[in-house]
Amino acid sequence: MNEAFDIWQLLAGLGIFLFGMHLLEDSVKALSGKAFRRMISHYTKGRLRAIGSGVMVTGVLQSSSAVSLMVLAFVGAGILSMENAIAVMMGANIGTTFTAWVVAFLGFKLSIDSFAFPFIAIAGIGLIFSEVTSRLFNFSRFLIGFGFLFLGLNYMKVSVGGLGQIFDLSQFHDYGLWLYLLVGVALTALMQSSSATIAIVLTAMNSQLISFNMGVAMVIGANVGTTVTVLLGSLGRGVRTKKIVGVSHLVFNLVTGFVAYLSINVSVWLVGSLIDISSNSVMGLALFHTLFNILGVILFYPFIGPLARMLVRNYPQRKTMLTVYLDRTPVEVTDAATAALGNEIRHLLEECQLYNLRVLEVEEKLVFDHELPFEKNVGKKYGLADLYGNIKLLHAEIFAYYAKLQAQKIEETEAHKLERVIFASRNIMNSIKNFKGIRADLDEFDASENNYLNMQYKMFRKRLLELYQGMNYLRALESSEEQYRELLKIFLHIEEADKCFIRETMGAVAENEIQGMEIASLLLVNRLFSQGCRLQVFAIKDLLLSPEQISDFDRALDMKELIEEEKARESKDNPNEAQAAG
Numbered sequence: 001m002n003e004a005f006d007i008w009q010l011l012a013g014l015g016i017f018l019f020g021m022h023l024l025e026d027s028v029k030a031l032s033g034k035a036f037r038r039m040i041s042h043y044t045k046g047r048l049r050a051i052g053s054g055v056m057v058t059g060v061l062q063s064s065s066a067v068s069l070m071v072l073a074f075v076g077a078g079i080l081s082m083e084n085a086i087a088v089m090m091g092a093n094i095g096t097t098f099t100a101w102v103v104a105f106l107g108f109k110l111s112i113d114s115f116a117f118p119f120i121a122i123a124g125i126g127l128i129f130s131e132v133t134s135r136l137f138n139f140s141r142f143l144i145g146f147g148f149l150f151l152g153l154n155y156m157k158v159s160v161g162g163l164g165q166i167f168d169l170s171q172f173h174d175y176g177l178w179l180y181l182l183v184g185v186a187l188t189a190l191m192q193s194s195s196a197t198i199a200i201v202l203t204a205m206n207s208q209l210i211s212f213n214m215g216v217a218m219v220i221g222a223n224v225g226t227t228v229t230v231l232l233g234s235l236g237r238g239v240r241t242k243k244i245v246g247v248s249h250l251v252f253n254l255v256t257g258f259v260a261y262l263s264i265n266v267s268v269w270l271v272g273s274l275i276d277i278s279s280n281s282v283m284g285l286a287l288f289h290t291l292f293n294i295l296g297v298i299l300f301y302p303f304i305g306p307l308a309r310m311l312v313r314n315y316p317q318r319k320t321m322l323t324v325y326l327d328r329t330p331v332e333v334t335d336a337a338t339a340a341l342g343n344e345i346r347h348l349l350e351e352c353q354l355y356n357l358r359v360l361e362v363e364e365k366l367v368f369d370h371e372l373p374f375e376k377n378v379g380k381k382y383g384l385a386d387l388y389g390n391i392k393l394l395h396a397e398i399f400a401y402y403a404k405l406q407a408q409k410i411e412e413t414e415a416h417k418l419e420r421v422i423f424a425s426r427n428i429m430n431s432i433k434n435f436k437g438i439r440a441d442l443d444e445f446d447a448s449e450n451n452y453l454n455m456q457y458k459m460f461r462k463r464l465l466e467l468y469q470g471m472n473y474l475r476a477l478e479s480s481e482e483q484y485r486e487l488l489k490i491f492l493h494i495e496e497a498d499k500c501f502i503r504e505t506m507g508a509v510a511e512n513e514i515q516g517m518e519i520a521s522l523l524l525v526n527r528l529f530s531q532g533c534r535l536q537v538f539a540i541k542d543l544l545l546s547p548e549q550i551s552d553f554d555r556a557l558d559m560k561e562l563i564e565e566e567k568a569r570e571s572k573d574n575p576n577e578a579q580a581a582g
Helices: 007-042 047-061 064-076 082-095 098-107 112-128 135-160 169-175 177-191 194-206 212-225 227-234 240-262 264-274 281-314 334-359 373-377 384-406 412-437 439-447 451-476 480-510 517-544 547-573 575-581
Strands: none
Touching: 007 135, 047 082, 047 281, 082 240, 082 281, 098 281, 112 135, 177 194, 177 212, 177 240, 194 212, 194 281, 212 240, 212 264, 212 281, 227 240, 240 264, 240 281, 264 281, 334 373, 334 384, 334 412, 334 451, 334 517, 384 412, 412 439, 412 517, 439 451, 439 517, 451 480, 451 517, 480 517, 480 547, 517 547
């Protein structure tokens, strides 16, 4: 006796099924993700091996999206050729059919009580009594994901059993199989999972709501719908390889789906000759899903190379202009090249300052009254990760230019000047590395319920703004002697702010305003922040000051350290006098 159709039971079943798929994928990646990455990296040298790797990795992970992300990463790093990347994605299509086989063999033949519940029970206990980072924890997630997969499938099966009492699906027969194909595309595009769509199709067939031919059409549509995930991942700027892989996946699935749809009758006959689809339609559909993906690979295999070359031509490499001065200055003109290198490193410093301002969410217009080169050449719509990547690429181009310039015949004084400016660029990059490292901690300070952490976050912002405004004032000075003195003042201000922070933090610890990890995080952030600020001062010193002024600056800092050491020694020897002086 069929139960009444319950839409919420169907949706709950679908949600549990998708959650189970997510747990399976996530736990398998945690348990052996490195092994799969090594497989894609090392066992994709030939097209057949690339297809085989795609089949195996996707079959285990049950996520062509996860495989596509690995593929994109290796293509971008130059480890995987475009042709072999396309071959891996083709193999991934075959690997996704594994879900249909598991459901066909187990999903409708075993009692949910005797199958899914024990998995969930054992895994639940394992999750409670295991460390989050342990293999037992991830294995328990794998088991509970497996149990949820079939628990969700059972809910869908039970709820769909009553659907025939409400909807008369025979009224749609006259529209043709193309309607079911579109339904398969739409479901997969909405749920971002062909496995979930196929589970729904198998459930509907098991409840005899749709015929075998309708199920075949929906499976073809599900295969086409999977391209939406990859295409969405390929959107954006500066991601040429993603676009090529995404379009190749679309072309492969569209052509394969078109051929499969035109040959549905032949395919049904072939599957029917191997399996009795009248009594075992679910198994027959799993077989069809695998066969038509294998057919697509066979059809496309000879055309992988031409397809890759065509897409590369249609998506040519458009080099983003990151440098402002170097590309238009030949290294053979050494005087001009040396000046261009210095100007480019000043540009690098500005982009570094922009990054640091954005890390601390300081309004950049308070520092810059002009549009920086990256915003002109690259565009404004990029995040912190993109900005950091562009700065690294700019530094790489600066160093490459420096290496070419070193190969020219240059005078000794020019060689020393080049060493100073390239050292300045290294200090700039070390500074931005510091700010990148403390970004997460700064976000925690900002979002914390601890008022002292909030206050220190605001103080870090204030300290950075004062530093950059001071640097702007320094650069506007015409006299090099004034620049020298101003730079010393800026450095001393950084040191004083650092000492003030230490004093305040010691007071906060004494007053129990902060404790434990809060103390450790604050001290670490301040150390990296202060060091990052010092490194930028050192960079400006090497970019702006004369060799004599640089020597004077370094001696002044050495004298300051000697004086402070002497004061500390006196305080230790005469604590009473030091206290009275304080």
